[in-house]
Amino acid sequence: MENGQLIIRTSNDFSFSENLQYLSRSADECMFHLRDGRVTRAIDVEGEPVLFRIEGHPDGILVTVDGEATEGAKAGVERFVHDWLDLGRNLEPFYELGERDPILRDAVRLHHGLRVVGIPDLFETFVWAILGQQITVSFAYVLKRRFVETFGRAIEADGVTHYLFPSAERVAGLEPEALRGLKIPARKSEYIIGIARLIADGDLTREGLLALGGDRAIEHRLTAIRGIGPWTANYVLMRCLRSPDAYPAADVGLHNALKLVAGMDRKPTLPEVEAFAEPWKGWRAYATFYLWRYLNSEAERV
Template identity: 50%
Template structure:
């Protein structure tokens, strides 16, 4: 991959925004395989319109991010610079006006400590729909640590490896990469047959254009988008809301059945038991239109 030309971009950050808090979230697993973090900089390979670019992101003072395009398969044109900036803004949810969430959260007994402890954190996104759906499927009913192990196996077996400046980067496999596989092809990942079937089935729907981000965004409502997702075998309400939260950026997406959310509420309240779903609904009543951010902030107490 050509690394002979580098280009630096400056992206203004919104308020509130903390690159340190977002980087701390990205550091949560030593088994992450899609980006590297060193000396306060995060680097990764990204795909934009079938072109691959290596980018490195770091803080530039308190008010901007420095994004270095370190190489790629396309010339660093104004179009590519614009697309890279758009990707970074989406990844860090930088176009979200968070002040209303903070105003609500400071008055909420579950969230007030969270917004103080993690001030400037954004819901880190998964811009690619197939990657988001895959992560939701892989993570079903297993620990977060093992989910990262399954992701690494999938990426290193079926993803693409690229290099620049003698550094190696991985790209998540595309839906087309997985759509033509069989359960036997995935057996080396050591996950359940059902998950293999779910992954291949979702890949086929995405590769064939039956499920797209645009269709979900144009569904008309969160509930309609959720129904589109749960109609796919292997995607239930938890996975659907996770995808709507992390990929479609719907702030009212609410994975209410999430075990991590239950444990976080138990942690914050000091209770000796997990809350019931009805108790969560009561506690979450003030979070209307901010359920995704409330969930993400509460997760940070544990993950």
Template identity: 50%
Template sequence: MHWEDHHEILRIFAPQAFSFKENIDYLSRSTDECMFAIKDEKIYRALALENNTTVLIEISAENDRILEVRFLSGTTPENKAGRAEVARYVREWFDMDTDLEPFYQLAENDPLLHEPTSKFYGLRNVGLPDLFEALAWGILGQQINLSFAYTLKRRFVESFGEKVEGYWLFPRPERIASLNVQDLADLKMTRKKSEYLIGVAQLIANGELSKEKLLEVDFKTAEKMLVNIRGIGPWTAHYVLARCLGFPSAFPIDDVGLQNAIKLMLGYEQKPTKEEILHYAKNWSGWETYATFYLWRILY
């Protein structure tokens, strides 16, 4: 049993290689984050459940590894299924079901991974469990810096999301599917990105695309399904494969952040070539997602 149900409080037991502090430090990297708030080493956020109810939760940690999820403002789900759904979300958000020991063993003698894994031990591939949120974040972040991506996300969420006692829920795909490009004009992003967001929302809203369908197939098939969607190139596809679907071999090799991290680690004057990255990545087979995530972490 990976969690205990105490009705208003859930206790979630993390694996050995887990540090709440490292994960909360990662989540604190942007002051423009709008999907949750962090105060006094506790995370506060709203979650929409499958039965169309919303809960407000506070997540804290005991001894850095036992997470305590407290329901706020009388939003405790009365049935155990609802509480189990929240426990599953938190476990998935912090990727608690992945055994990281083999990755850390691999990283011990790796010239690029040894330093970040030592420095950020216990950091998890903090994900985006909701498929539409992951795709939207990937689209919003295309070809712009991280700071402006957060600005666009905040505008998008505050324009079309739902606010529950001060906390935002990400816009539902059904809401965005009914819009036209002009409805997104005030967000100040490219027309193409507006078209891509609406198109992806429509695919999810009408059932053509779902997280379940992507998880029913293998990695290469899921990648192909994603890149066949208008506006989803290899970078966005691998971002979603890693951050939402949990595929361990997702590898956005053309990512500028990854290139900059390797440049920094090796002391290069120029960004590494694709061939150079592939040379170093030979040892990462089956762990490309985590290798990328830890290298990204040294930049922020």
């Protein structure tokens, strides 16, 4: 094995190709680059940019760290990948309940080994969630790309530009008008800058939120912030704070997936959305993520 390489061993409930399929869902994704079954991206490790790539390996995931690849950089990348792909999760209980559940069965069989792909950076998660409110995912990707290319740090490697997500400190110093040229709606710009200031001032941290205890306490804290409603709070719980049970019940994509899988001629009402999830308690974030994935794969099939 080369100097900058390491292998992260994974369980049978992890499929590199399934997660790669999810990561390749948008050509406008700007936080990593895909080619030949490999994912390359830059992250911040203790203030320094580190470029790395991951690919499938018979024993798990092969990680290659670019450049000097100090022990600190390798450890930081390993931590990141572990969090990004939720590698510490034992999915057996979820798959057992999925096999028993008529709504989830096809999704868990078809996408076995998929993880709730995370967004380890708290600020990035908030921005992505706010941008995604009420607009199509494809347009949200366009807005995110403009935002990242304008305010993020760029790293050139092998003719490809990689970006670090803009820091909360950088965005905290902006005025909403600075985002107008990117076609980010004025109100969303206010939300984003407000969150950036909370994070930059140390008033909003991942550790601080997790210390609140359960999902309900965290949701209560988050929805007190301007621009954060129940959907966004649960989205952040799912993608960044790693709750396996977060449930963005108002999600339109979830509604469409339930309509499809349950064979309904209309979208479910909110009480129905809650009722569907009753048997999924403990795993509602995983159920939601699999249903999103299933809806996308069905759409691609047509």
